[in-house]
Amino acid sequence: MESNIQSGSPTSPHAKNINDRVCEDMDNSNPSELPENIENFSKIIESRIAKCNSGETPTRSGKITEEESFFLEAVMHLSKLTNAIDKSPSGSTLLSRTNAVLQKAMTFMEEELRTLLEDFGSHSNSKVNKNSQVDEDYPSYPLDVVTRMNRIATAMISAGFETVCCQVYSISRRNAFYEQMKMLEFEKINVDDVQRMSWDSLEGEITRWINVAKSCSNTLFPGERRLGESVFSDSPMISQSLFNNLARSIVIQILDFAEAVSRTKHSAEKLFKYLDIYDTIRDLINAISESLSINDTEHQLKSEILATRDRFGEAAVNIFCDLENSIKNDVARTPVPGGAVHPLTRYVMNYLKCACEYKDALEHIFKEHAKLEAYSTKSKSSVDDQVDNKESESPHDNVAVTTPLTAQLMTIMDLVDVNLKAKSNLYRDPSLRDIFLMNNGRYILQKAKGSTEVRQVMGDTWCRRRSTTVRQYHKNYQRETWGRVLQILSHDGMQVNGKVTKPVVKERFKNFSTMLDDIHRTQSTWVVSDEQLRSELRVSISAVLIPAYRSFCGRFRQYLDNTKHADKYIKYQPEDIETLVEGLFDGNPTSMARRKT
Incomplete structure (x- = not known):
């Protein structure tokens, strides 16, 4: 029997019979033949190890062979026998023998697992495409290799080598993960360096960080979770623990940079990068939450991620507060030439248009902010009810639904309206005031209508209110400028003592021509840049x-x-009037010098 074991294949029928006999003896608690069978069984395992070490049996094949399958089963059986011997008072000699064999098997399987993880994963752990994104099939181990790793891991854990197995797997996968991050150009940056960076430089670093974090959320973490679940399919708690440990080590590094950015001085230009980071962290939470077990360590990790995310939410709220203050404090002493759209209006509307592209994030941020503000005086349940109810009410008469973000934007627009109204008073000509307000009102309306996101936030009712306001400015202008002209063209007052006289006719025609010339000379310098509005006017x-x-x-x-x-009195023919009107609101530069506001 002994010669057959050492010279023949461990998968021979004779060897399998030995395995069956050993297992049967163990199950039947028959110790009479255990010493001989354990010795034979140990030699089967040693024979397999010796052949692999001598190079007789290839070990770098991905597919598990029948011989290796039998070897792994033998290890697990010997482990069970060892446990049985350990309980026997007379099994010290056998225990020493089996422990020694199992230690050799552990060392052998440890190396086998490491080889599979590193050699068959080396090509898949370095796949970054031209867009600096990790391929979606990461980590693409062949199915045969995953099956083989699963069998080895199961055998090691069953034989009592769980710690070693987990260490080999954890170190290998952590190194592979760091290699991916390195290929994505992720670098640790000192907090002080972040504080000293110019915003242009920091923007580039943030973009790179976002790319890395999104790759982790969308590809790397899911891939690692799937691999762990496959390799440790028989031990889901081990798989979860290994993923948790990996995720924690990576997330902490990712958060370090975000924390440093959150502590830089806030300014309006940083809002959109802050919101990019906010969304990225939210994706990161979703990527790891389903695998985090409910214990103190994982709860603390999630709390740290949420705290970092909330810091950017708080920064966004503060930036909007700063925007409100800047609108309030934007006091001008010189009117915009020609009643054109004010730079403040352009800035605010373009800023809000970009902000509304982050509608979902901002809705969440302002909703949470509203809750925090109310917590000081309300219970949690009543606060939630208060905020939810607020989303179905409106502080403005013509708005159907108001969310915290909608309320915030309406506050800003109200401040802009007050500011523009004050700036319109810089124009001495009432008609130009209306043109200025009409220009700015139309610009606000067109920006809102032209952005799906802004329109969704503000609502169609708000847009209709704005349209009504712009039409009112139009009517005011029409009445202020052309009401006086139409009064001159009125037939009333043309008769003296019941008759129309030449002096009266001359005076009327002369006054009309003079007034029309003055209006044309002045209002041709005024600016209406919106083509549709200019045409409507x-x-x-x-x-x-x-x-x-x-x-x-x-x-x-x-x-x-x-x-x-x-012709001195009748300067214009009716067909000439349209030509004159077509010259209005062009901002004629040759007449600008003579413009009087």
Whole structure:
């Protein structure tokens, strides 16, 4: 029997019979043949190890062989026998023998597992595409290799070598993970270095950090979780613990940089990168939460991630507060030439348009902020109810639904309105005030309508209110400027003592021409940059002015037909009026110097 074991294949029928006999003896608690069978069984294991060490049997094949399968089963059986012997008072000699064999088997399997992890994973652990993203199939171990690692891990854990098995796996996968991060150009940056960086430089580092963190959330962590669950399919608690430990070590490094960024001086230009980081951290939480067990360590890790995320949420809230203050404090002494759109309006609307692209994050941030503000005086349940109810109410009459973000943006828009109203008073001409307010109101409306995100936040009702306000400015302008002109073209007051006289007709035509010239000279320097609004203004002016002038000419021109120098009084023909109107609101530079506000 002994010669067959040492010279023949351990998977021979004779060897399998020995295995069966050993297992049967153990199960039946028959110790009579244990010494001989254990010795034979130990030699089977030693024979396999010796052949692999001598190079007779290839060990770097991915697929598990029948011989290796039998070897792993033999290890597990010998481990069970060792436990049985350990309980026997007369088994000290056998125990020494089996322990020695199992130690050799452990060393052998440890190396086998390490080889599989490193050699078959080396190509897949270095797959970063041209967009600096990790391939989605990470880590792409062949199925045969994963199966083989699973069998080895199961055998090691069953034989009592769980700690060694986990160490080999953990070190190998952690090194592979760090290699991926290195290929994604992740570098540890000292907190002081972050504080000293210019914002342009720091933006680049943040972009790189986001790429790494998203790769971890979307690919690396899920891949590591799947691999661990496959290799340790028989030990889910071990798989979870290994993933938790890996995730914790990686997340701590990722959070260190985010923490440093959160402590830099806040400014409006940083908001969008802050929100990128906020969203990235939120994805990170989702990526690891389902695998984190509920114990103090994992709870602490999740708390740290949430705390870092909330710091960026708090920074966003503070930036919006700063924006409110900057609008309040934006006091100008010089009006914008031509009543054009004010730079403040452009800045705020473009800023809010970009901010609303982060609508989901900001909704969450302001909702949490509203709860925190209410916690000081309310219970948690009542606070939640208060915030939820607030989302179904509106502080503005014509808004159906108001969320904390909507309320925040409406506050900002109200401040802009107050600011613009104050700036309109810099214009001495009431008509130009209306043009200024109309320009800015139209710009705000078009920006809101042109952005799906802004429109979703503000609502269609708010847009309709804005349209009504702009139309009112239009009416005010029409009445202020052209009401006086239409008064001149009125037929009332044309008769003296019941008759139309030339002096009266001359005076009316002269006043009309003079007023039209003044309006054209002044308002051709005014600016209406929105083409549609400019067209609407011109059409509305022509619609009231041309018919009124044509009617006036048709009724009273005859009184000057035979008058010398009649063209001195009747300067314009009805068809000339449209040409003049078309010259309004172009911001004519040749006339700007003569503009009087």
